[in-house]
Amino acid sequence: MMQKGENKTIVGIVSACGGGDWPPLLAVAAGLQQRGHGVAMICERSLVATVRRAGLAALCLPDELELGKIFNPAIRRLWQNHRQLDRNCPNPFTQWAELVKPVVAERVRRLSPCCFLSSLFGAGLARVLAAEFAVPWCLVNPGFYFGFRTTEEGSDDFSPLGYRMYRYWLSPVVLHSDLALHATDRLFDGNKRDLPPGNIYCGPLFWEASGAVPQAFFEPGHPWVLVSLSMAAQENDEQIVKAAVSALVKMELRVLVTVGRRHDRRMLKAVPENVLVCGYIPHSLVMPECRLVISHGGHGTVMKAIRYRTPLLLVPWGRDQPGVSRRARAMGVAGLVARTECNESSLAAAIATILDDGEIRKKLLQHSVRFGGEDSLDAACRAVQDMLG
Structure with missing residues (x-):
């Protein structure tokens, strides 16, 4: 095992652009540091404080x-030009890697890297730096395994743009990793047994920044429902909040809405008395007290809800969220409303059905107990240490 005394450093790469794809990476990075490895993270200014709260050194990129x-401009150009993303479109992840590499190379050299860790959105940079320093690199995939062996394989797991982004921009990069850790539950992902060599299901990886829960949440009253949007805002995803609140205010329930930093908290023209709208709150502090979670279908939110035995109503909005939501429903822990059906009446009917569904609670108990018997972080850290030799 590589120890601190050997003056070798594991270098991680993380970007705020990826939304929920970086907490599992921070979990592994912090876990490796706790096991005696030196770890430093290349990150953007907006994530420096978060990286340091994880106890890790931060190498901040220029703004x-x-x-x-x-x-973001690459995506906008596709929309503006009415062009469909294909294999001939310039890849922003590899473009970013080529721009960042000469800026960070000397700082990384002084750390004597023994390997690189990356989230999905940092994979392009991990690949070029690993090649530069002739060391291995490990991808921490925050969700289900995606492999495109046929033309249409996996298309129902993504939004139309998300499918093409994963197929043409992400997959060609991540397949070059020496190790890919898939931070999901094998059963959740269809109990696949035929992953390519170097791909491992380590199980869900949880990491949260600290945060405070408003005192109003603890006051006596009706049960709470959590309505949560992605850390990375998606186009018009505030419709989930508007439709959910419209449905829930007519029920004997209170509503806690959590949104990302790029969302406008004023999305509701008027905030009803039984609704609380907040920014970031650690979900681990509120999910155990909620009767239901209504979400865009982010993988991290779904895994936490299973862990805390909280039923889910999912409205998959984009990227890989259709695949996450489909798997949650197949596992029996969630209801699903299509993005095109995201309105008050559809959500009200789905909410009533889920709250009255004892089978969902039984399934949640079953899988939560199973999650509790597994040490996903230990499995992930051991896999990285095995890669190092």
Whole structure:
């Protein structure tokens, strides 16, 4: 095992652009540091405080090299030009890697890297730096396994744009990793047994920044429902909040809405008395007290809800969320409303059905107990240590 005394460093790469794809990476990075490895994270300014709260050193990129300043315009150009993303479209992840590499190479060299860790959105940079320093790299995939062996394989797991982004921008990069840790539950992902060599199901990986829960949440009253949007805002995803609140205010329930930093908290023209709208709150502090979670179908939110035995109503909005939501429903722990049906009446009917469904609670208990008997972080850290030799 590589120890601190050997002056070798595991270098992680994380970008805020990926939304929920970086907490599992921080979980592994912090776990490896706790096991005696030196770890430093290449990150953008917006994530420096978060990285440091995880107990990790931060190598901050210049503001002009934020991934979002390359990725977001690339997506906008496709929409503006009415062009479909295909294999001939410039890849913003590899473009970002080529821009960042010369800026960070000397700082990384001084750390004597023994390997690189990356989230999905950091994979392009991990690949070029691993090649530069002739060391292995490990991908921490925050969700289900995606492999495209046929033309249409996996298309129902993604939004139309998400499918093409994963197929043409992400998959060609991540398949070059020396190790890919899939931070999901094998049963959740259809109990696959034929992953390619170097791909491992380690189980769900949880990491949360600290945060406070408003005192109003603890006051006596009707049960709570959590309505949660993605950390990375998606186009018009506030419709989930508007439809959910419209449905829930007519029920004997209170509503806690949590949104990402890029969401406008004023999305509701008027906030009903039984609704509380907040920014970031650690879900582990509120999910155990909620009767239901209504969400966009982010993998991290779904895994936490299973862990805390909280029923789910999912409205998959984009990226890989259709695949996450489909798997949650197949596992028997969630109801599903299509994005095109996201309105007050559809959500009200689904909410009533789920709250009256004892089978969902039985399934949640079964899988939560199973989650509790597994040490996903230990499995992930041991896999990285085995890669190092």
